[in-house]
Amino acid sequence: MPTDAHPAAPRPAVDHDVLIVGGGHNGLTAAAYLARTGKRVLLLERDDHLGGAAVSAEAFEGVDARLSRYSYLVSLLPQRIVDDLGLDVRLVRRRFSSYTPDPRDPSRGLLVDGEADAASARDAFARVGAEGDAEAWQAFYAETARVAERLFPTLTEPLPTRAEARSLIADEHAWDAFVERPLGETIDARFADDLVRGVVATDGLIGTFTDLDDPSLDANRCFLYHVIGGGTGDWDVPVGGMGAVSGELARVAREAGAVLRTDAEVVAIDGDSGEVRWREGGVDRTARAHVVLAGVAPVVLDRLVAAAAGTASGATEPSAGAAASVAPRDEPAAGAHSDEVPLDAGARHRLARAGMPEGAQVKVNLLLTRLPRLADASVAPEQAFAGTFHINELETQLDAAYRRAAAGDLPDPLPCEIYCHTLSDRTILGTGLAESEAQTLTVFGLHVPDRLVDAHGNDELRERLRDAVLASLDSVLAEPIADVIAMDAAGRPCIEVKTTRDLEHALNMPGGNIFHGTLSWPWLEPGAEAATPADRWGVATAHPRVLMCGSGAVRGGAVSGIGGHNAAMAVLEEELP
Known part of the structure; x- marks a missing residue:
């Protein structure tokens, strides 16, 4: 308690109320609120454009097509955020949920039609x-729909407890x-067929390297976020591509008055x-804020x-949600070696990546x-490719x-x-391509x-993955995919x-992990702190x-704006001076 003899030190002057590090969709959401x-x-x-992974780009030289280069579908963006901010975003619902050619006999496949009786x-x-x-x-997805309807609205509210x-x-x-x-236990108990089990299982594996039966339940958390979006579990196509969302x-x-600076x-x-x-601009700059919001991965924040x-060795207390602090690339961790035991380049590299989150996917744009002809002549390519097209995803595969x-x-x-x-x-x-039969494909390899x-x-690895993706496609087509690539x-x-390393270099996603780290349950576990607004909104760090x-917040991951919304709500609840 301050006394007359020892008055409280005045708060240092600040340049901004809030300084946001990272201009991905979550940082932009927080800035707007x-x-x-x-x-x-x-x-x-840091990049020369905003949007992070939610961007559109001309990926091919001289081709007038703006592809969603990294993220590509929208499910977890709450209508509440769209309405609060007055976003002019249009999403298209896909009639066909999925098509899965049968690897056991590619002349047949499972087409899931949302309008089928x-x-x-x-x-x-x-x-x-x-x-x-x-x-x-039908019973399984009716069950996930009920969970989605009840759980999804909580993602833009303070965290419920596990019991709640x-x-x-x-x-x-x-x-x-x-x-x-x-x-894996749940899927095997509900379904008998290998193909059906695999289609269900993929929602627990996208971007997550785990066994379906792993007791860590990493697959369960990944699955949960994939089936609760919008309160329905639907994944929609953003008109204009992902760049339209971040734009x-x-x-x-900007219209609200936020200052957004790129190349910073x-x-x-x-x-x-x-x-x-x-x-x-080649100049070192400094600013102070009441609160700093980190839209980067927890490991990057550390x-x-x-x-x-x-x-700079990284010997610091990890942020909430980070597995461990890590050294910058090719720098050994503090205390990792002595002068008597020099480390070679390989050992230094391994130490630099110790504790790094690990992504587990390849993204291929074509x-x-x-559209190519299918080995299954009973299904039109326009139907098969209209939803999620699963290839070589039997559960055993x-x-x-x-x-x-x-x-x-x-x-x-x-x-x-x-x-x-x-x-x-x-x-x-572009106009010419739009009037032709041209189509874009986004492939996500697990x-x-x-x-x-x-x-x-x-x-x-990039070359091998390209060949592996094309071979996977060829295994279910009636003609080589190479014959129809523009x-x-x-x-x-x-x-x-x-590759994961390409994502790390382009987007500063450690290990190419699209979720910035291990996904968390969307609630407070027993014993978790709930003393501050940051705790209650799931955005606290050790600082x-x-x-x-960003995606490293509790309830982060995917293009949702939820991390940005919840950080903004915690700031407002704190009532900055």
């Missing part, structure tokens, strides 16, 4: 010999199936004083705090002159792919999921952990491959003046 309340907001983005749905399952799973499928979430779901059978038991967020943030690379964050150092403390990758080799065949944006929205194509980059080298202005095939506002 806070600026609309009159807060002085400065956002710093019960008899037609049963016939679709019967075509792949899984008629016994038709009713189980369980009571809210009010279905002990569903709680046990999705929260208490490994996802709208940037527009409303933050190099240090002082978690005690709120001072941020960055480089912009590095920036360590840099401010003069401990432009086609037309997914299990084999995981084990092969865990042993250090590339899965063969590579499990893949494909999305065709242009069947739902042709605005991303079970490709970042460790494979170190085992094979990034350039070699050429760019230089005569090269329109194929773009992004009181620094809040997490």
Whole structure:
């Protein structure tokens, strides 16, 4: 308690109320909310454009097509955020949920039509010999829909406790199936057919390198976020591509008065004083804020705090949600060796990546002159590619792919999921292409952990993954996919491959992890702190003046704006001076 003899030290002057590090969609969401309340907001983005992973780009030289380069579908963006900020964002619902050619006999496949009646749905399952799973499928997804309807609205509210979430779901059978038991056990108990099991399982594996039966329940958390979006679990196509979403967020943030600066690379964050150092235009700059919001991954935040403390080795307390602090690339951790035991380059590299989150996917963008013909002649390509196109994703294939990758080799065949944006929205194509039969394909390959980059080298792995994706596609087509791949202005095939290391370099996502780290349950676990607004909103870090506002926040991950919204709500609840 201050006395007359020892008065409290005055708070240091600040340049901004809130300083946001990172101009991805979450940072932009936070900026928009806070600026609309009159807060002085400065956002710093190291790249020359805003949007982070939610961007559109011309990926192929001389080709007038703006692809959603990294993220590509929207499910978790709450209508509440759209309405609060007045976003002009249009999403297209896909009629066909998925198509899965049967690897056991590619002349047949499972087409899941959202508009099919019960008899037609049963016939679709019967075509792949899984008629016994038709009713189980309907019951299973009716159950996930009930969970979604009850749980999704809580994502933009203070965190419920685990007990409150369980009571809210009010279905002990569903709680046990999705929260208490490994996802693989639940799937195997509900479904008999290998193909059906695999289709269900993929929602627990996208971007997550794990076994379906792992007691860590990593697959369960990944699955939960994939099936609760919008209160329905639907994944929609953003008209204009993902860049239209981040572009709208940037527009409303600027109009509210937020200052958004690109080519501004933050190099240090002082978690005690709120001072941020960055480089912009070749000049070192400094500013102080009441609160700093970190839209970067927790591991990156730890590095920036360590840099401010003069401990660039990374020896600092990890932020909430971070597995551990890590050293910058190719710098050994403090105390890791002595002068008597020099480390070679390989050892230094391994130490530098110790504790790094690990992504587990490859992203491939393609432009086609037309859709290819399928080995299954009973399904039109326009139907098959209109939803999620699953390739080589029997449950047994997914299990084999995981084990092969865990042993250090590339899965063969590579499990893949494909999305065709242009069947739902042709605005991303220039006039000439839009009037042609051209289509874009986004391929997402599973079970490709970042460790494979170190085992094979990034350039070699990128080539092998390109070939593996094309081979996976060829295995279910009636013609080689190469015959319908368009050429760019230089005569090269329109194929773009992004490995986990490519994502790390382009987006500052450690290990290429698209969730910035391990996903958390969307509630407070027993014993968790709930003393501050940051705790209650799931955005706390180890530093009181620094809040997490990106995918590394509790309830982060995917293009949702939820991390940014919740960080903004915590700031407003704190009532800055």
